[in-house]
Amino acid sequence: MRILAYRFSAFGDVAMTAPVFIEFLQQNPNVEIIMVSRNNFKDLFEGIPNLIFKGINVDDYRGVFGLRKLGKSLLKEFKPDYIADLHDVIRTKALNLFFTKNDFKVFKINKGKEEKELLTDIWNLNKIPLKPTSERYADVFRSMGFNLQLSHQYRRDPSIIKNGIGIAPFAQHKGKMLPLEKTFEVVRILAAKHKVYFFGGGKNEVSVLNDWQQQISNTENLAGKLSLKEELQKISELEVMISMDSANMHLASLMGTRCISIWGATHPYAGFLGYGQSQTDIVQVKDLTCRPCSVFGDRECYRGDWACLHEISIQKIIDLI
Numbered sequence: 261m262r263i264l265a266y267r268f269s270a271f272g273d274v275a276m277t278a279p280v281f282i283e284f285l286q287q288n289p290n291v292e293i294i295m296v297s298r299n300n301f302k303d304l305f306e307g308i309p310n311l312i313f314k315g316i317n318v319d320d321y322r323g324v325f326g327l328r329k330l331g332k333s334l335l336k337e338f339k340p341d342y343i344a345d346l347h348d349v350i351r352t353k354a355l356n357l358f359f360t361k362n363d364f365k366v367f368k369i370n371k372g373k374e375e376k377e378l379l380t381d382i383w384n385l386n387k388i389p390l391k392p393t394s395e396r397y398a399d400v401f402r403s404m405g406f407n408l409q410l411s412h413q414y415r416r417d418p419s420i421i422k423n424g425i426g427i428a429p430f431a432q433h434k435g436k437m438l439p440l441e442k443t444f445e446v447v448r449i450l451a452a453k454h455k456v457y458f459f460g461g462g463k464n465e466v467s468v469l470n471d472w473q474q475q476i477s478n479t480e481n482l483a484g485k486l487s488l489k490e491e492l493q494k495i496s497e498l499e500v501m502i503s504m505d506s507a508n509m510h511l512a513s514l515m516g517t518r519c520i521s522i523w524g525a526t527h528p529y530a531g532f533l534g535y536g537q538s539q540t541d542i543v544q545v546k547d548l549t550c551r552p553c554s555v556f557g558d559r560e561c562y563r564g565d566w567a568c569l570h571e572i573s574i575q576k577i578i579d580l581i
Contacts (some may be wrong), residue, residue, distance in 0.1 A: 419517055424455040444476075
């Protein structure tokens, strides 16, 4: 039995599929999954039994005709029995249409858009936790008739000796990112007793973290120096990762590393806490009724003061270490 699954972005959301795939394939050993995603996400799925990763360059398949070309090639190469859309965006809707016209039923994720709109309504004072994204992925496979019971525990390799603290200070949107001066102070305090490693990406992030490395002893900037495979290996060796609500939290889960996660405009209630991570390792301002104002942290602050980030106590982060 073969399932063709696809999700093309974002990095953290694609990473969140891996723990679900692992447990699904353990519980359904006669099934094989073909995961179609961007080429640069390949290492997220390395070593998963019964999973084949099909990397593509999405720019090679633009528009309806490009996606039809992709669909034809996937059918020819893999001959799937089931189709799983784990993304449900315009690109995958077009791909779904191709498979539907070829007599496949497409099983797609229910992202809970209406629930999330209600959750992020700043006038809604009755906010409740929504279904975790991992369970939304799992529901796609359950709707096919397969059994799947998620453990919500990340896998830890007992042979790996863990040492040091990782910090990923950046996020794609301002609403997710602790002010850098606060993160700098966290690093300064922790580095007095622990080796601290910096994780990041773009040129500006690398520059900032290089400056931090110069100013704070017992730190090392890894941003821009490692391949994804090497970064995952390093994360697996950390005692703990400190991350915003961003991809590094999900990479920590994938590699069996505890993560202290920092939440501003977004909220764990939306279902994006790293797989298996503890509620007690969440750092947030709990008494702001305007939170969350966004699922992705991409909106301007309603109050104008970003209290959800500026009021976070760095001592809370230190105490969790």
